[in-house]
Amino acid sequence: MKGNLFTKLALVAICAVMALSLAGCNSGGGEDSTGTNAGGEVVESIGTDGSESGEGSAASTGGGEIIMGTNAEFAPFEFVATENPLIDNFDGIDIAIALEIGKELGKSIKIENMPFDSLLVALETGKVDFVMAGMTVTEERKQNADFSNTYYVAKQVIIVPEASEVKSAADLNGKAVGVVLGYTGDMIMSETEAVLTRYNKGADAVMDLVNGKIDAVVIDSAPAASLAAKNPGLVLVEDAAAFENEEYAIAVKKGNTELLNEINAALQKLQDAGAIEAFGQKYQE
Numbered sequence: 442m443k444g445n446l447f448t449k450l451a452l453v454a455i456c457a458v459m460a461l462s463l464a465g466c467n468s469g470g471g472e473d474s475t476g477t478n479a480g481g482e483v484v485e486s487i488g489t490d491g492s493e494s495g496e497g498s499a500a501s502t503g504g505g506e507i508i509m510g511t512n513a514e515f516a517p518f519e520f521v522a523t524e525n526p527l528i529d530n531f532d533g534i535d536i537a538i539a540l541e542i543g544k545e546l547g548k549s550i551k552i553e554n555m556p557f558d559s560l561l562v563a564l565e566t567g568k569v570d571f572v573m574a575g576m577t578v579t580e581e582r583k584q585n586a587d588f589s590n591t592y593y594v595a596k597q598v599i600i601v602p603e604a605s606e607v608k609s610a611a612d613l614n615g616k617a618v619g620v621v622l623g624y625t626g627d628m629i630m631s632e633t634e635a636v637l638t639r640y641n642k643g644a645d646a647v648m649d650l651v652n653g654k655i656d657a658v659v660i661d662s663a664p665a666a667s668l669a670a671k672n673p674g675l676v677l678v679e680d681a682a683a684f685e686n687e688e689y690a691i692a693v694k695k696g697n698t699e700l701l702n703e704i705n706a707a708l709q710k711l712q713d714a715g716a717i718e719a720f721g722q723k724y725q726e
């Protein structure tokens with residue numbers, strides 16, 4: 442079920458099915474494979490030590506390091522992990538992709554974890570060089586950042602208790618629905634007759650759902666599958682007619698074409714090698 446959902450989500454532009462080697466698709470359990478396939482030698486991120494704070498764009502400091510802004514509350518794309526995390530204590534599809542992009546660029550990746558709605562501001566002020574956070578490209582966000590090519594296609598889905606009578610998005614009218622503040626699910630549901638509660642992270646919304654405080658949660662498909670998998674008794678309701686495809690992309694500061702081009706080239710290589718799809722499979726729950 443969850444697997445199906447994930448597969449249906451169609452990682453974009455996967456070319457060679459056989460070229461999965463880059464991501465070590467045979468790894469299954471994913472213990473040491475994590476470190477190794479992601480590049481082993483590479484990218485021990487430069488913890489808290491040496492960053493000259495108050496510096497402008499970190500990219501322009503040149504020092505072999507590039508700073509990624511994310512919000513690690515969005516498994517399977519980015520989450521805090523204790524076991525074999527890829528970079529510092531962070532793991533997930535986006536982290537794995539970023540690590541590979543870093544290799545292509547010859548830079549180590551440093552991660553700045555922050556609230557989701559701070560990410561594009563951090564980009565604008567030069568606190569981070571790029572943002573990778575399962576971020577959907579929207580017209581509004583395009584005013585404030587430039588986006589790479591799409592690396593993943595998602596959709597909103599509804600999480601409900603098994604016994605729920607909610608079978609479609611229309612059934613949410615008048616219901617108590619949890620969304621995460623500033624996520625596309627928030628924007629979309631704000632246009633409806635649902636009665637919204639806005640949470641800081643998906644896990645908090647799901648906790649209230651489990652406790653019967655709200656009737657449903659609307660969030661991106663892969664995180665929804667992850668959250669439902671962790672909470673027996675919850676199921677996913679898809680409504681392909683109500684929810685449009687959303688494209689995830691990497692954001693750079695407006696006008697930073699040089700970095701954008703480099704990122705796009707690296708993404709293309711990864712897609713051609715089937716690596717992005719392999720990361721998707723690896724982190725699916």
Ligand code: ARG
Pocket residue numbers: 511512513514515518519557574575576577578623624625626661687
């Ligand atoms: N795709 C949604 C959006 O762009 C949710 C992204 C949330 N990502 C995160 N790392 N918390 O609004």
